[in-house]
Amino acid sequence: MTKEIQKLHDVWMDTQNRSKENTEFSQITFDNLTNSIISTGPFYYYIVDFYDMSISNVSSSISDIHGFDPDVVTFNDVLGTIHPDDMPFVAQTEAFFNDFFYNNIGAQKLLNYKINYCFRSMMKEGTYGMLNHQSLMLTLDGDGGYGKSLNIHTRIDHLTNQNIYKSSLIGLNGEPSYMDLKPNDNIKNAIEFSKREIDIIKSIADGLSSIEIAEKLFISDLTVKKHRKNILNKSACKNTAQLVKNCILQGVI
Numbered sequence: 001m002t003k004e005i006q007k008l009h010d011v012w013m014d015t016q017n018r019s020k021e022n023t024e025f026s027q028i029t030f031d032n033l034t035n036s037i038i039s040t041g042p043f044y045y046y047i048v049d050f051y052d053m054s055i056s057n058v059s060s061s062i063s064d065i066h067g068f069d070p071d072v073v074t075f076n077d078v079l080g081t082i083h084p085d086d087m088p089f090v091a092q093t094e095a096f097f098n099d100f101f102y103n104n105i106g107a108q109k110l111l112n113y114k115i116n117y118c119f120r121s122m123m124k125e126g127t128y129g130m131l132n133h134q135s136l137m138l139t140l141d142g143d144g145g146y147g148k149s150l151n152i153h154t155r156i157d158h159l160t161n162q163n164i165y166k167s168s169l170i171g172l173n174g175e176p177s178y179m180d181l182k183p184n185d186n187i188k189n190a191i192e193f194s195k196r197e198i199d200i201i202k203s204i205a206d207g208l209s210s211i212e213i214a215e216k217l218f219i220s221d222l223t224v225k226k227h228r229k230n231i232l233n234k235s236a237c238k239n240t241a242q243l244v245k246n247c248i249l250q251g252v253i
Contacts, residue, residue, distance in 0.1 A: 001076060002080070004082075004084060004087040004088075004091070005076060005079045005080065005087075007087075007091045008079060008087075008090065008091050008094065009053070011091060011094045011095045011098055012050055012053075012094070012146060013050075013053075021051065021141045021142065022049070022051050022052075023049075023051070023139035023140070023141050023147035023148055024139065040132075040154060040156060040159065040248055041154050041155045041156050041157075041158060041159075042061065042064065042065060042154070042155045043061065043065075043152055043153060043154035043155065044058070044059045044060075044061040044062040044064075044065055044066075044152075044153055045057075045058075045059050045150060045151060045152045045153070046058040046059065046062070046078070046150075046151055047138070047148050047149065047150055047151070048075055048148070048149050048151055049147070049148050050145070050146035050147065050148070050149070051141075051147070053075050053076075054074075054075065055073070055074065055075045055078070058070040058071075058073060062078075063124075064124065065123060065124060065153070065155060066078075066081055066121075066122070066123065066124055067124035078153075080122075081121040081122040082119050082120070082121055083119065083120035083121065083122075083128050085120075086119040086120050086163060089117075089119065089163070089165050089183060090117070090119055092183035092184065093117050093167050093181075093183050095183075096167075096181070096183050096184060096185070097115055097167075097169075101113075102144075107140060107144030107145075108140070108144065109175070110137040110140065110146075111137055111138075111140065112171065112172045112173050112175045113136075113137075113169050113170065113171055113172060113175060114134055114135065114136045114169070114170040114172065114251065115133075115134070115135045115136075115167065115168075115169060115170075116132065116133065116134050116135075116167060116168045116169075116170060116250055116251025116252075117132075117133055117166070117167035117168070117250075117251075118130055118131065118132050118133065118156070118163050118164065118249065119131060119133060119163060120163060121153070123155075129155055129157045129161075130155070130156050130157050130159075130160060130161055130162075130163065131153045131154065131155060131156070132153070132154045132156050132249065132251055133151065133152075133153055134151070134152040134153075134154070134251050135149050135150065135151045135152075136149065136150045137149050138150055156248070156249065159245065159248060159249060160249060164249060164250075165182065165183075166179075166180050166181060166182055166250065167181045167182075167183075167250070168180070168181060168250040168251055168252060169181065170198075170251060170252060171195065171198075174195055175195075176192050176193065176194055176195070177192070177193045177194075177195075177198055177252060178190040178191065178192055178193075179191040179193065179235070179246070179247070179250050179252060180250075191234050191235055192234075193231070193234070193252070196217075196227065197227060197230070197231055198252065198253075199217060200213060200217070200224065200227050200228065200231065201231060201243065201244070201247055201252065201253060202253050203216060203217075204228070204240050204243070204244060205244045205247070205248075205253050210224040210225050210228065211224075228240070231243065
């Protein structure tokens with residue numbers, strides 16, 4: 001194990017946060033999650049168990065992207081594909097989210113958020129490509145320690161080959177979402193989107209007009225236009241095309 005990978009393990013294996021028991025997840029819930037994955041490029045997924053750092057339910061597409069055998073690949077194999085220059089960012093980002101949940105809003109909120117960021121990763125052909133990492137905690141142990149997490153890695157080379165070194169938190173079950181987070185940054189400095197704003201951004205990405213969005217969400221087109229203006233102002237985007245690209249890169253849509 002390299003020193004860089006060990007730093008990642010140190011974040012996840014902290015005695016405060018590591019699961020002290022082997023937690024179980026609902027297979028129905030997992031099947032629903034994987035069936036609802038909408039990807040902007042080739043992707044694979046797996047479940048990592050922070051109890052013993054093992055992985056399971058590895059999708060066969062990991063072979064197409066990294067060349068790994070899904071039946072024998074290990075978590076360290078996946079971590080070992082991360083570009084050495086991006087490894088510090090990944091470790092700092094994971095530590096940031098760890099601190100955010102455990103010291104600010106409570107561990108249980110982990111189940112209501114999807115974490116997103118990008119990193120360069122070694123591809124099957126021997127060159128580095130850009131991956132969007134999405135993780136969703138499926139279980140916690142009785143003390144709130146990390147249990148099992150669904151990780152999804154999507155290849156996004158067709159969108160960018162440069163890492164923006166920012167992350168995002170996508171709120172579920174009515175929680176707000178945050179963009180443009182940087183390691184060691186204050187959550188208050190992030191761009192915050194409400195659930196309604198996320199719904200509108202997704203509708204814009206689907207190509208819907210303001211009138212069509214209004215009909216879909218049962219609000220007036222004037223309200224939609226106000227939301228669109230506020231969203232562009234918040235994100236500092238010049239137009240909706242830039243907004244949609246930034247949201248895709250940070251896993252918002």
